[in-house]
Amino acid sequence: MMVIEADRLTKRYGDFEALHSLSFKIEKRSITAIVGPNGAGKSTLLKIIAGLINRTSGHLTVLGEDPWKSQDLPKELSVILDRPYLPLYLTVEDVIREVISEFNTSYSDVINILDILNLSIFLKNKVKELSTGTRQKLQIAFSLLKNPEIIVADEPTATLDVASRFEVYNTLLRLREKQGVTVLISSHIASELLTISTHLLAINNGIIRYNNEISKLIRKD
């Protein structure tokens, strides 16, 4: 089953064409690594999929709907951006209280995910006392609590050290295993992402250079 279908997606910023006629499909329960150098068009593509910006032309459906037109899509979609946006003067516990009421989740679910990401020790801290990496992990934990069907993550691990990056990867793998979540995750460093991904979508200069299952990248004969 396909959860995202893009047909000849093009994006222009003024005269500059950032994406040139991209066509691809994303399977349910896949983890797709979106890789390419800085400026390739990864953020632009993910923002279009998340409904944050509109394409210039082309056709796109996310869970059967046009993300730009749809009002209620964000419920099924969790977007993780490369910088955290948490309220600085609240404690982590206060933020959790807000998250519980907003996402209709339980305290034990929250603690579970904080434990996996080694964040439980920060409950009494104010957000402003935490390092950028820890804030980003918190942001990721909260995004995952929405029970999304699709996670769109734009360079979510850019500010994290290697141990934290793999804590995040492992969390994504568990969500796929337990809830069948579909993940799109971008990075300008491909190697690590390939260890957790099922599919690779490589772009450069707004063009798809590779789009297939990772298992088909390596010939074992």
Ligand code: ADP
């Ligand atoms: P990536 O995420 O792969 O680094 P982006 O999607 O951010 O790439 O950018 C792709 C290209 O589009 C780059 O050349 C960038 O400078 C340009 N770009 C991105 N956003 C804008 C914008 N809002 N206005 C003009 N150009 C933009």
Ligand code: ADP
């Ligand atoms: P990323 O690396 O995740 O693509 P950037 O730090 O490059 O993000 O961009 C941050 C913001 O600036 C984004 O909203 C992007 O759309 C915008 N932006 C990026 N490149 C340009 C550009 N050449 N002109 C105008 N805005 C841009």
